[in-house]
Amino acid sequence: MPRFLDIHTGMHDVTPAQLAETHAKDLALQAKYGVRYIKYFYDASTGKIFCLSEAPSKEAALAVHREAHGLIPDDIFEVQEFE
């Protein structure tokens, strides 16, 4: 399944509790679109959030964010992951 990394900007002053609550909304909805949100990264000092997901398409990944909480990322990239 394709993997995606999205980037939200301007996310200043978000607490870990708010992040967790928002992320929980993605998790509650993701199966509807065949998506799995894997993890996310937050840089409080620049207000950036990066979300890593597996999804059948970019549109499916975005649909989860849109319907779950309406916070659409500024960018989304289809990535290959390497260790």
Place this chain on the structure above:
Amino acid sequence: MPRFLDIHTGMHDVTPAQLAETHAKDLALQAKYGVRYIKYFYDASTGKIFCLSEAPSKEAALAVHREAHGLIPDDIFEVQEFE
């Protein structure tokens, strides 16, 4: 230990073998700076590479890239990681 996500842009037409070779240079050098490169993500269609690392500082993470192969990212973010 702080965790960092960096972004390299303009990395078009890079083969998986070239990525692996370049990454191996980071791995060979990272202990010198107390850094651990964890994984990386490549989007061939936009030429973006994202590298996730643990490092004592942003400068240490960048020092590994600089000395290992000279490919310095365009951005680097100190991130908290959540599942």
